[in-house]
Amino acid sequence: xxxxxxxxxxxxxxxxxxxxxxxxxxxxxxxxxxxxxxxxxxxxxxxxxxxxxxxxxxxxxxxxxxxxxxxxxxxxxxxxxxxxxxxxxxxxxxxxxxxxxxxxxxxxxxxxxxxxxxxxxxxxxxxxxxxxxxxxxxxxxxxxxxxxxxxxxxxxxxxxxxxxxxxxxxxxxxxxxxxxxxxxxxxxxxxxxxxxxxxxxxxxxxxxxxxxxxxxxxxxxxxxxxxxxxxxxxxxxxxxxxxxxxxxxxxxxxxxxxxxxxxxxxxxxxxxxxxxxxxxxxxxxxxxxxxxxxxxxxxxxxxxxxxxxxxxxxxxxxxxxxxxxxxxxxxxxxxxxxxxxxxxxxxxxxxxxxxxxxxxxxxxxxxxxxxxxxxxxxxxxxxxxxxxxxxxxxxxxxxxxxxxxxxxxxxxxxxxxxxxxxxxxxxxxxxxxxxxxxxxxxxxxxxxxxxxxxxxxxxxxxxxxxxxxxxxxxxxxxxxxxxxxxxxxxxxxxxxxxxxxxxxxxxxxxxxxxxxxxxxxxxxxxxxxxxxxxxxxxxxxxxxxxxxxxxxxxxxxxxxxxxxxxxxxxxxxxxxxxxxxxxxxxxxxxxxxxxxxxxxxxxxxxxxxxxxxxxxxxxxxxxxxxxxxxxxxxxxxxxxxxxxxxxxxxxxxxxxxxxxxx
Numbered sequence: 327x328x329x330x331x332x333x334x335x336x337x338x339x340x341x342x343x344x345x346x347x348x349x350x351x352x353x354x355x356x357x358x359x360x361x362x363x364x365x366x367x368x369x370x371x372x373x374x375x376x377x378x379x380x381x382x383x384x385x386x387x388x389x390x391x392x393x394x395x396x397x398x399x400x401x402x403x404x405x406x407x408x409x410x411x412x413x414x415x416x417x418x419x420x421x422x423x424x425x426x427x428x429x430x431x432x433x434x435x436x437x438x439x440x441x442x443x444x445x446x447x448x449x450x451x452x453x454x455x456x457x458x459x460x461x462x463x464x465x466x467x468x469x470x471x472x473x474x475x476x477x478x479x480x481x482x483x484x485x486x487x488x489x490x491x492x493x494x495x496x497x498x499x500x501x502x503x504x505x506x507x508x509x510x511x512x513x514x515x516x517x518x519x520x521x522x523x524x525x526x527x528x529x530x531x532x533x534x535x536x537x538x539x540x541x542x543x544x545x546x547x548x549x550x551x552x553x554x555x556x557x558x559x560x561x562x563x564x565x566x567x568x569x570x571x572x573x574x575x576x577x578x579x580x581x582x583x584x585x586x587x588x589x590x591x592x593x594x595x596x597x598x599x600x601x602x603x604x605x606x607x608x609x610x611x612x613x614x615x616x617x618x619x620x621x622x623x624x625x626x627x628x629x630x631x632x633x634x635x636x637x638x639x640x641x642x643x644x645x646x647x648x649x650x651x652x653x654x655x656x657x658x659x660x661x662x663x664x665x666x667x668x669x670x671x672x673x674x675x676x677x678x679x680x681x682x683x684x685x686x687x688x689x690x691x692x693x694x695x696x697x698x699x700x701x702x703x704x705x706x707x708x709x710x711x712x713x714x715x716x717x718x719x720x721x722x723x724x725x726x727x728x729x730x731x732x733x734x735x736x737x738x739x740x741x742x743x744x745x746x747x748x749x750x751x752x753x754x755x756x757x758x759x760x761x762x763x764x765x766x767x768x769x770x771x772x773x774x775x776x777x778x779x780x781x782x783x784x785x786x787x788x789x790x791x792x793x794x795x796x797x798x799x800x801x802x803x804x805x806x807x808x809x810x811x812x813x814x815x816x817x818x819x820x821x822x823x824x825x826x827x828x829x830x831x832x833x834x835x836x837x838x839x840x841x842x843x844x845x846x847x848x849x850x851x852x853x854x855x856x857x858x859x860x861x862x863x864x865x866x867x868x869x870x871x872x873x874x875x876x877x878x879x880x881x882x883x884x885x886x887x888x889x890x891x892x893x894x895x896x897x898x899x900x901x902x903x904x905x906x907x908x909x910x911x912x913x914x915x916x917x918x919x920x921x922x923x924x925x926x927x928x929x930x931x932x933x934x935x936x937x938x939x940x941x942x943x944x945x946x947x948x949x950x951x952x953x954x955x956x957x958x959x960x961x962x963x964x965x966x967x968x969x970x971x972x973x974x975x976x977x978x979x980x981x982x983x984x985x986x987x988x
Contacts, residue, residue, distance in 0.1 A: 747913055
């Protein structure tokens, strides 16, 4: 009789879990909340966690097996579950929920509305009672510049509380008021009521760039000019110029009546970055970048759901716009809209920007998010403390004798079995050594494991070669790695150099002779076993080996039945991921270069077709596939290609031997 798949001991009995909407919590043996989630149907959602363990995502399985109990709370509506989920995540800070980290503490412009005479300040503190915030701004000087311009149009208080109290008690203007830098009641130019009205105009303009101020000042300037009050006209003119300067600092990107928040998101298996564009009055008024550490598998609409909850969980109604633009729709978009509508007091829509200027702005936000994600990974890898921690964690996780100061990572790339190449990237002390990157040409095959085996045998052969025999061994052998001495002519950018053909070199110590402490292969158990066989056959089983699988970011060791699961926030996992991604990038880059050379070599076989015409053909048709589909008459339309040459090109590409593809 077949045994049932193992499950966790605390799995609720059938029928115990209700089908109502609600929020659930997984706890460990000490009662700590590990994960909080919401569901429209608790029974349907929780049944996914209690499926056979081998069917679960690696990190979901780790959460479920770490937990000792699960509990749930039924609520009346889906919106209630959304609100409760947000509250519990804030309260318990569960380790398996996504972790947010702002890239920096951004400066804001704040108006202290709770004060008797509100003042405008620059601050990073978002908890000032009763304050109205604008921003965030990318730099502190940007906030100061905006304030300097704005107080020329709306002269409100800028002095400190102590200066204000002293001025109001003595009847003497504060020092900023004496030099024209403060327009509060402490300047003795306006009353508290008049100043409050100016503050409200200040806020109204910053909230949407209200055009009524421009029209009003223009009318006043013309009236003063007509009355020959040129001094007043000049004052209004200066205020208009200040308004134009403020508006020009934030370009009009959408329609002038558009109030929207736009979220660009870039993600991989371990992290995500969010670019939050705040658009008011059609202008980008602020940008905030956030990094998300993923501890459990989450992506797409679920990630958008979490991002919106965090963005608006503590937001004032006035800070929630009419429109929220996202890269993908969350499953409970209608519930989120209702939740935001309740908080704002007005209608709110969540949409995907599909065309026009909104789609253009979304592409910009996504591009910024992608660059932020790349920068986040680069900073983690280049930081000395993080690198040291990564190497130490790797040593412990893989049970190595010493920290892997030199790591070599291998990847294989091909196109349907053609143009097979492999890459080797080298990291020393956790940093890439691009001058030591190498690429290998492999005989055509679709078996990645066989290709990987052959490449590693070629690379490992150098560990046994005496230095004095290197030059002789660089002859014409087909099954040998790239000559290390070729590095003397290699650009520092890591350009690919192939292994075949005679090489003339200077005599120097070959870099391939340095023994790596760790070999990493891109792939899972099959690739690792092929690499382990290569190490055994080469007589170097002492070199440590692991593989990193893309789908679940799991680390495989030779001979092991189950992978090693590193924490998602682990510096070691970031280092392995960077190695894998760099090896993949380098292999793809070289494979594409070889493919382009093959395409040109196919066309070069056509009599009368020179390099210039080959480039013109590829530029005109875009690819050999498109050129193959073209008729002789269509080919002949290209300047410099007559009917006879066009017929020859068409006939040559129709031959089975012309195998080059896109």
